[in-house]
Amino acid sequence: MQSSGKLLELKNVSKIFKIGGLILGTELRAVDNVSLSIDSEKPVIVSIVGESGSGKTTLARMILRLIEPSEGQILLNNRDITQLKKADELLEYRKIVQPIFQNPFAAFNNLRRVSSYLYDTAYSICGAKSKEEANKMIAEVLEAVGLSFEKVVGRYPKQFSGGELQRVSVARALMPRPKLLIADEPVSMVDASIRMNIMNLFKTLKDDYNVSCLYITHDLSTAYYVSDFIAIMFRGNIIEYGPSDLVLTQPLHPYTELLMSSIPRVDKKWQEDIKLSGIEVKEYESTGCKFALRCPYTKDICKKSRPKVIKTNDGREVMCFKYEGKKYEEE
Amino acid sequence: MAEKLLEINHAQIYYATLAGYVKAVDNVNFDINEGEIVGLAGESGCGKSTLIKSIYGFIKYPMKAISGEINLLTNGNKLNMLFVEKEELRKVRWKYISYVPQASLHVLNPVTRIKKQFLESVKREHNVKEKEAMDEVKEYLKSLGLPPDVLDSFPHQLSGGMQQRVIIAMATFLKPRIVLADEPTTALDVVVQRGILQMLRDIQKELKNSLIIVSHDMGVHYQITHKIVIMYAGKIAEIGPTDEIFNNPYHPYTRLLINSLPRIGDREQRSGIEGSPPNLLNPPEGCRFNPRCPSKMKICEEKIPEMVEISKGHFVACHLFQKNGKRVKEDAE
Numbered sequence: 001m002q003s004s005g006k007l008l009e010l011k012n013v014s015k016i017f018k019i020g021g022l023i024l025g026t027e028l029r030a031v032d033n034v035s036l037s038i039d040s041e042k043p044v045i046v047s048i049v050g051e052s053g054s055g056k057t058t059l060a061r062m063i064l065r066l067i068e069p070s071e072g073q074i075l076l077n078n079r080d081i082t083q084l085k086k087a088d089e090l091l092e093y094r095k096i097v098q099p100i101f102q103n104p105f106a107a108f109n110n111l112r113r114v115s116s117y118l119y120d121t122a123y124s125i126c127g128a129k130s131k132e133e134a135n136k137m138i139a140e141v142l143e144a145v146g147l148s149f150e151k152v153v154g155r156y157p158k159q160f161s162g163g164e165l166q167r168v169s170v171a172r173a174l175m176p177r178p179k180l181l182i183a184d185e186p187v188s189m190v191d192a193s194i195r196m197n198i199m200n201l202f203k204t205l206k207d208d209y210n211v212s213c214l215y216i217t218h219d220l221s222t223a224y225y226v227s228d229f230i231a232i233m234f235r236g237n238i239i240e241y242g243p244s245d246l247v248l249t250q251p252l253h254p255y256t257e258l259l260m261s262s263i264p265r266v267d268k269k270w271q272e273d274i275k276l277s278g279i280e281v282k283e284y285e286s287t288g289c290k291f292a293l294r295c296p297y298t299k300d301i302c303k304k305s306r307p308k309v310i311k312t313n314d315g316r317e318v319m320c321f322k323y324e325g326k327k328y329e330e331e
Numbered sequence: 332m333a334e335k336l337l338e339i340n341h342a343q344i345y346y347a348t349l350a351g352y353v354k355a356v357d358n359v360n361f362d363i364n365e366g367e368i369v370g371l372a373g374e375s376g377c378g379k380s381t382l383i384k385s386i387y388g389f390i391k392y393p394m395k396a397i398s399g400e401i402n403l404l405t406n407g408n409k410l411n412m413l414f415v416e417k418e419e420l421r422k423v424r425w426k427y428i429s430y431v432p433q434a435s436l437h438v439l440n441p442v443t444r445i446k447k448q449f450l451e452s453v454k455r456e457h458n459v460k461e462k463e464a465m466d467e468v469k470e471y472l473k474s475l476g477l478p479p480d481v482l483d484s485f486p487h488q489l490s491g492g493m494q495q496r497v498i499i500a501m502a503t504f505l506k507p508r509i510v511l512a513d514e515p516t517t518a519l520d521v522v523v524q525r526g527i528l529q530m531l532r533d534i535q536k537e538l539k540n541s542l543i544i545v546s547h548d549m550g551v552h553y554q555i556t557h558k559i560v561i562m563y564a565g566k567i568a569e570i571g572p573t574d575e576i577f578n579n580p581y582h583p584y585t586r587l588l589i590n591s592l593p594r595i596g597d598r599e600q601r602s603g604i605e606g607s608p609p610n611l612l613n614p615p616e617g618c619r620f621n622p623r624c625p626s627k628m629k630i631c632e633e634k635i636p637e638m639v640e641i642s643k644g645h646f647v648a649c650h651l652f653q654k655n656g657k658r659v660k661e662d663a664e
Contacts, residue, residue, distance in 0.1 A: 051520035052491065161607045191374045192547050193591050196603040218520045225593040225601070248595050262525040264550030266577060266592060275476075276492060276526035 006075070007040035007096075007179055007212060008063065013072035014236075015058050031055040031062070032236035033072070035309075038180065040077070043212045045202060047223035047244065049259075050233030056216045059233075060184045063214070064099050076180075094125050098173035102185040104165035108157040114168055115153040118142075118175070125176045141171040144209065145201055163194040170201060174209070181205070181213045187222065199226050220263055224248045232256050235290040242316030252318040254295045289321065297322055333364040335404055336508055336541050337386065342399035342413065344378075344385050347392070353611045355381040357565040358399070360638070363509070363541050368532065370556035370573070371545045372588070376608050378565040379545045383511050386543070387430045388412040388420045403428060405508070425452060429502040431495075431512040431531075438498055439486035445497055446482040452501055468504065475500055475530060492523035496530060503534050510535070512544045516551065528555050549592055553577055558644075561585050564609050564619040567638070571645035581647040583626050583662055618650060626651060626662045 015031040032055070038046055050056045061067045063074060065081055074081050076096060084093050101107045108114055115138070122134035139149040145167040157165060166186060173181055183202070187195045199222050205211045217223050223230055223244065230244040232253065240253040251257045262274065275294070286292065292302040299321065307321045342359045345352035356378045363369055371379045381394065390396050396413035403410045405427050410419060424430075432438050440448055446465070453464050469479045477496055486494055495515065503510060512531060516524040532555050535542045546552060552559050552573065559576045561569040561584065569582040580586040587604045606623040609615050615622055621631040628650055636648045641656045651659050 051522060052518075163603075163607065192549070193374050193588060194603040194607070196591050196593065196601045198603075199593070200600070200602065220521065221593040221595055224595045225598065258522060260595070262521040263595070264521075264524070264528075264548060264554045265594070266550050266553045266589065267594065270525065270529075270554055273529050274522070274525055276496075276523060 005040055006037045007077065008214075009037040009073075009075040009078075010035055010059075010063075011073045011075065013059070013062065013069045013074060015055070015062060015067065016070040029236050030058045031069075034059060034233075034236075034238050036231060036238065036241070038212055038214070040179070043206045043210045044229060045206055045213045045215055045227040046229045046231065047215045047217060047227035048231045048233055048238075049217055049220055049223050051218060051259075053235075054233040055236040056218075056233050057184055060099075060182050060214070060216050064097065064182055065093070091125065095176040096179045098176065098178040098181055100166075100169055100173050100181055100183040100186045103189045104162060104169050105157060105189075107169055108165065110157055112156075113154055114157055114160065114165070115155070118152075118168075118172055121172050121175045137175055138171075141174045142168075144174060144205070145171045146197075147171065162190050163197065166190055166198055167201065170198070170205075174205065174211070177209070179210075179212060181211055182216070183213060184216045185218070186215075188217070188219070195222065196225075202226050220248060220259060232259070237290065237319060238317075239291070239319045240316065241318075242312075242314070246314060246316060252312070252316065252323060253291075253320050254297055254322070255291045258294075289319075333366050335362055336365050337363040337404065338400070338402045339386075340400045340402070342382070342385065342401055343397040344381055344390070344413070345395050345397050346381075347395055348612070350612055352395075352397075354565050354614060355394075355611055356385065357614075359562075359565075359567055361560060361567065361570055363543065365508070365541060366535075366539050367558055368535055368542045368544065368556045370552035370559045371543065371562060372547065372549060372552055372559055373562035373568075374604075374608050375547065376611075377562045378611075379547075379562055380513055382562070383430075383513050383543065383545050386412060386509075387424070387428060387511055388415050389430075403509070425502075425505050425507060427507055428509045428511065429505070429507040431499055431502045431510065431515050433514045433517055439494060441486050443485075444482070445484055445486065445489075449482065449497075449501055449504075453504055471504055472500055475534070490523075492519050492527065495519065495523075495527055499527070499530060499534070503538065506538050506540070508540045510540060510542045512542065514545055514547070516546070516548075524551075531555070549589055561588070564614055565611055566619060567646075567648060568620065569645075569647045569649075571642075571647075575642070575645050579645075581641055581645070581652065582620075582649045583624050583651070584620050586662065587625075618648075626660070628659075 013031060013034045014029060017028045017030055018025050019028055020026060038044060048056045062069050068082055084090055118138045119134055122128040122137050126137055128134040128137060142149055142152055147167055152168060187198050190198060202213050203226055215227060227244045230247045231238045232240040234255050240247055240256050251260055288303040288305055289307050292298045302321055307319050309317050309319050310323045311317055339359055339361050342356055344356040345354050373379055386401055401412040403412055403423060449468055450461060450464055472479050481489060481497060516527050531542060556573050559573050560567055563584050569585050580589055591601060591603050593601060604623060609619060617633050618631045618636050621627050630650050636650045638646045638648045639652050639654055639656055640646050653659060
């Protein structure tokens with residue numbers, strides 16, 4: 001793998017949480033040996049999809065420097081982000097990476113005016129010198145997300161609807177002209193009917209403002225709608241990665257197949273029943289494939305050893321013994 | 332003809348605020364028959380949850396029943412859940428009507444084992460010995476495919492999906508005639524969601540009772556319901572058999588709601604519905620959807636549309652349709 005020309009690169013990143021006491025406690029690998037990269041040349045939207053507890057939020061928090069990885073490296077423009085210590089380095093980092101959080105009502109303090117967050121960002125990150133300059137910046141980003149300066153400035157969070165407030169938080173994140181947005185479930189608190197407006201906003205940002213986006217979600221259909229690439233996470237691993245068209249229309253990994261068949265579609269009804277399990281903790285601790293206990297294609301080898309990442313000819317990566325050996329070459 | 336289990340006539344349920352009444356459910360009518368799975372759909376703030384709480388008789392200030400009836404029909408008796416005595420409620424809850432709240436950590440008591448919580452809800456009704464009740468409960472859980480050891484766990488030891496399945500088991504243990512489920516899968520991921528919906532459907536098939544399911548996800552409705560009630564701003568916009576609603580949506584709101592869903596395999600540009608639901612303190616005059624409606628006419632601002640039956644069991648409240656079911660004009664795109 002080349003390390004140049006990458007905006008963001010994760011190299012074998014893991015995060016281990018300790019559960020329980022010193023002696024009897026166990027380890028839980030919330031993120032397990034994850035590698036992923038985003039090119040710097042062309043803006044892309046990469047989705048990370050997984051169920052709750054798959055480690056997708058932990059991964060986002062590591063990229064945002066909210067927690068440190070236990071193992072591995074996270075490189076932003078070839079610099080390790082955990083090594084950034086000086087104020088100007090951090091400022092530089094924040095100019096490139098900006099977060100958007102799940103619940104806009106929790107992201108803004110109810111007692112502060114929404115615009116005060118915009119001014120804060122304008123002064124401290126974008127280096128606005130005067131109020132006029134800050135106003136100009138704010139008006140510009142608000143326009144980009146389809147809101148007007150007059151409508152936003154001076155109002156409190158409760159005076160906005162969820163969709164509008166989420167747009168304000170996108171506008172705030174956009175102000176330093178970042179290269180990368182980390183959006184953790186940005187639409188799950190927003191009504192289904194206006195979800196698409198926010199998803200379209202991400203597309204526009206990509207096309208018109210050259211902003212790449214890491215879109216973290218459990219919703220496969222919006223992920224398919226916006227993203228160029230998709231990474232399916234399961235119990236801490238990325239088990240399938242590739243162009244979203246391919247991954248979601250011809251899934252390789254049995255877990256992706258299960259996910260796909262579980263979407264409540266509006267054009268095809270479910271035929272057969274699926275089985276749920278209560279064995280989540282066991283799956284984390286398993287030394288073999290973590291999906292082996294539920295997989296319809298399980299063989300002995302699946303329970304014993306962890307499958308390797310296999311690259312396919314059509315540019316995908318999949319972590320499953322089904323594809324080992326014959327058809328594709330190993331990494 | 333299946334037996335009617337619930338009839339809702341001109342129900343008006345408002346919230347009292349300092350600025351006046353918020354008209355959360357305003358003049359709603361429909362019936363629910365035995366053996367039906369009915370879906371309540373609409374954006375947040377359109378009155379779905381208020382309606383389902385009222386059906387359960389859970390009306391607490393500032394929520395206020397103004398007028399109308401929500402009649403629970405039990406063995407030939409009528410019980411108006413909007414104006415009911417506490418004593419009466421106690422008799423019908425769990426046994427005739429039960430409630431599955433949103434999947435969340437707030438439902439189960441975090442410091443009590445599941446076993447005790449289960450027994451509390453079961454024993455009170457039955458007057459049976461603990462041991463016998465316990466055996467029965469275990470048997471029931473097994474039949475639902477749940478491991479009986481969940482009974483010895485505390486809620487935090489179970490995953491969200493498992494907790495929700497336990498709650499559903501509790502709610503259906505006494506074989507109620509009506510089960511209300513308010514966003515039963517909202518916080519869960521797709522695989523678990525599918526499992527839970529299957530479970531609800533299977534229980535309904537087994538008990539041959541009615542299930543009312545509230546969800547904002549049209550996909551959920553398509554998958555398991557027989558009939559859909561589309562609500563908008565406290566009123567019913569459209570009611571009809573599920574397949575009919577998806578194949579021939581009549582109300583512009585229903586059409587937009589269905590079209591705003593992204594589909595896999597189809598990257599076509601989609602847009603959400605412009606604007607947001609109205610403030611129900613002062614809802615718009617005439618049809619409440621008119622400020623957002625792409626096919627708005629003059630009459631829409633003046634007159635509240637009446638419910639018209641277009642085909643059997645498929646009703647719509649929209650000025651695009653005349654009393655005899657004829658379309659006035661085509662939808663605007």
